[in-house]
Amino acid sequence: MSEVKNVMIVGVGGQGTLLSSRLLGNALLAEGYDVKVSEVHGMSQRGGSVVTYVRFGEKVYSPVIDKGQADLILAFERLEAARWLPYLKEGGTLIVNDQRISPMPVITRAAPYPDDILEKLAGKGVNVVALDALALAQKAGNAKAVNMVLMGVMSQRLNFTDELWQETIQKTVPAKFLDLNRKAFALGRAQVT
Amino acid sequence: MNELMLGNKAIARGLYEAGCRFVSSYPGTPSTEITEEVSVFPEVYAEWAPNEKVACEAAVGASIGGARSFCAMKHVGLNVAADPLFTAAYTGVNGGLVICVADDQGMHSSQNEQDSRHYAASAKLPMLEPSDSAECLAFTKEAFDLSEAFDTPVMLRTCTRVAHSQSIVEPGERQERPLKEYVKNPQKYVMMPANAIGRHVVVEERMKALSELAETTPLNRVEPGDGKIGFVTAGICYQYVRECFPHASVLKLGMIHPLPVKLIADFAATVETLYVVEELDPVIETHCLANGIRVDGGKNLFGLLGELSQGRVANAMGLPLPASADFGELTPARPPVLCPGCPHRGLFYMLNKLKLTVTGDIGCYTLGALAPLSAIDTTICMGASISTLHGFNTVRGGESARSTVAVIGDSTFMHSGITSLIDITYNKGISTVLILDNSITGMTGHQQNPTTGLTLKNQPTPQVSIEAVCKAAGVDRIQVVDPNDLTALETVLKEELAAPEPSVVITRRPCALLKSVKAMPAxxxxxxxxxxxxxxxxxxxxxxxxxxxxxxxxxxxxxxxxxxxxxxxxxxxxxxxxxx
Missing domain, CATH: 3.30.70.20 (Alpha-Beta Plaits)
Incomplete structure (x- = not known):
């Protein structure tokens, strides 16, 4: 179990977390790892809190990740970063898209949206990498490419070649969005973090 | 070449490779992608049926007709298909027949978390349970071989974490299976009492033979360990056990009905303590106890509720858990919501505004129960909105009929709403039924249905008219309204609630996520x-x-x-x- 690496991709249903996990899974497969990816479909996808688990190593058994086990969490939204923090290992890395999407209890005033999430996370003994992925996605040409920007940032943490990522992106995303996704990924990969 | 594959896609691949020729299913999370993925193979006829009972019966017919046949459904869909299931156990098969049921432990997208293994026991059918995508493919093929060898339908059980996890699969070639000859055989296929009495004998003999097979089949395997702790487990739980106890002895059951006796007893004799790890009900544990096999830990440790995980198994077994940070303050929940532009939003706003009692149904629109729309009073099962409305209004009288409505989607209405509507008209009810026609089966991810004019393989087909169906069922008052036109909607609802006869209001506007729906600027x-x-x-x-x-x-x-x-x-x- 010690050699298995655990990555969680968390966000809000509709943000494109599934495509990210598939891209990562295919890259890991190409690198020769045993890989398991666990997704959520159905009702919770409708704007709810969504999580995808990606595990890789020499031999992976369980497809899910438990509290205190994730080496890295890629959070597509601030509140989701806070929600899933307990799943991060001590000293793990939390890459956060500094975007706020209010959940319905906040919209209906049943609960407040926590203030200063990034500052609070920074004091929790984990490595927080925050960036405005939405702005970079818009720069790449489409706000929906947030997922690829974040994958670009995450790619800095994996020792894979550019060629591997480029081939995997081509294999994973639909042809008509290939250029957009490549641009967004490159912007994330070039981010100084 | 190896491929990272969703469990459901691996089952579809298994169907293709096994020479399966006929697939009929109704969508249901987490089973839906099996049928979608198999529909891309031109060698396989694949369709969406109006409901799981129809799908199962169609597959039974295709099997009797000589083809390897299949249907898939979620756990609650199996309740709908239970009628043909139990009697198909009596008729047996001609071409192999595999029925897949996907359980949803943890209720990620379901109204209950029933344990479908009980169906295999009560219908007297063999059941296989894979634990990852590679086994999804292999067990699907194995299930067809078993089906033909033992002349029985075979059940394949998955769960969310197998169906919706990707793991590595090595695809193989398709083996064509020519259509078998059909020979008229009423003693086998006409289940009237005289014939069924004879077939019950066959069923019991077959179960005995399968019980013997369970002792020796490679589907059940012993992984020897240090001999101290031993686990009997199956499916996804095997992965959690292996994760926590890499050196333990494990008996992994791939065939979970019928269960072996001697194999488990012999395994138990090789270990100091024996644990049974299974989600939901104590099926394996009860079997062990009934056969005098000592169990040192089972449901007393792992519980009856929800999904297990490596963390839950470790915790129950007293292993240390890793440290984890806590955010330190409450994070507001993020429940699923109706999408921006959803045609159901205006309707539920209006139902709330008019303070109506609303019997609900299964689909995206169940989310109309959540704040601030808070419009739905009941949700039971597919089609129940209309029949519960009928019962509710019948006992509560005319005032109730003027302030209570049912809401049901287009696909759910086709699934099992029509007979409920007939219950109202036939029995002189005056209830008002709202059919939410968004031109697609939404919740499960946009599947075609009989009202959309397209088949599973996207072939144009005649559309079933909801208006004509309601008319034929005896409803004279039918109005169609755009739910985003709040003024018109309010007027129509008030008119129909006041009418002293059954009425149907069709709120018609396509799902905002459909590709054909052009979004307006923000x-x-x-x-x-x-x-x-x-x-x-x-x-x-x-x-x-x-x-x-x-x-x-x-x-x-x-x-x-x-x-x-x-x-x-x-x-x-x-x-x-x-x-x-």
Missing amino acids: LVIPEDDCKGCRACMKIGCSAIHFENGKAGIDETLCVGCELCIQMCVFGAIRFRGVTA
Whole structure:
């Protein structure tokens, strides 16, 4: 179990977390790892809190990740970063898209949206990498490419070649969005973090 | 070449490789992708049936007709298909027949978490359970071989974490299976009492033979370990056990009905303590106890509720858990919500505004139960909205009929709403039924259905008319309205609730996520124009937020459906560039 690496991709249903996990899974497969990816479909996808688990190593058994086990969490939204923090290992890395999407209890005033999430996370003994992925996605040409920007940032943490990522992106995303996704990924990969 | 594959896709691949020729299913999370993925193979006929009972019967017919046949459903779908299932156990098969049921432990997208293994026991059918995608493929093929060898339908059970996890699979070649000869054989296929009495004998003999097979089949395997702790487990739980106890002895059961006796007893004799790890009900544990096999830990440790995980198994077994940080304050929940532009939003706002009692059904629109729409009073199962409305109104009388409605989607109405509607008309009911026609099966991810005019393989086909079906069922008052036109909607609802006869209101507007639906530009609320009255917040749209006393619109989420414009009496919400 010690050699298995655990990555969680968390966000809000509709943000494109599934495509990210598939891209990562295919890259890991190409690198020769045993890989398991666990997704959520159905009702919770409708704007709810969504999580995808990606595990890789020499031999992976369980497809899910438990509290205190994730080496890295890629959070597509601030509140989701806070929600899933307990799943991060001590000293793990939390890459956060500094975007706020209010959940319905906040919209209906049943609960407040926590203030200063990034500052609070920074004091929790984990490595927080925050960036405005939405702005970079818009720069790449489409706000929906947030997922690829974040994958670009995450790619800095994996020792894979550019060629591997480029081939995997081509294999994973639909042809008509290939250029957009490549641009967004490159912007994330070039981010100084 | 190896491929990272969803469990459901691996089952589809297994169907293809096994020479399966006929697939009929109804969508249901987490089973849906099996049928979608198999539909891409031209060698396999694949269809969406109106419901699981029909799908199962069609597959039984295809099997009797000589083809390897298959149907898939979620756990609650198996309740619908239970009628043909139990008797198909008596008839047996001609071409191999495999029935897949996907359980949803943890209820990620379901109304209950029933344990489908009980069906295999009560219908007297063999059941296989894979633990990853490679086994999904292999067990699917194995299931067909078993089906033909033992002349029986075979059940394949998955769960969310197998169906919706990707792991590595090595695809193989398809082996063609020519159509078998059909020979008329009423003693086998006509289940009237005289024949069925004879077939029950066959069923019991077959179960005995399968029980013997369970002792020796490679589907059940012993992984020897240090001999101290031993686990008997199956399916996804095997992965959790292996994760926590890499050196333990494990008996992994791939065939979970019928269960072996001697194999488990012999395994138990090789270990100091024996644990049974299974989700939901104590099926394996009860079997062990009934056969005098000592169990040192089972449901007393792992519980009856929800999913297990490596963490839950470790915790129950007293292993240390890793340290984890805590955010330190409450994080507000993020429940699923109706999408921006969803045609159901206006309807539920209106049902709430009119303070109606609403019997609900299964689909995206079940989310109309959540705040701030809070419009739904009951949700039971597919089709139940209409029949529960009938029972509710019948006992509560005329006033109830003027203030209570059922809501049901187009696909759910086709699934099992029609017979419920007939219950109302036939029995002189006066209830008002709302059919929410969004032109697609939404919740499971956009599957075609009989009302959409397209088949599973996207071939054009005659559309079933909801109006004509309701008319034929005896409803004379049928109105169609756009649920985003709140004024028209209110008028129609009031008219139909007042009418002293059964009526149907079809709220018709396509799902906002359909590719054919062009999103309008995002709306804006100029800050100076917003009076901060919060009227627009009552529709619960996730694209509208309220900060510092003013409402605002998230332009990345808004699809310009204009529902909120109708909420704002100050005319503050508009398309960019349009002046007040």
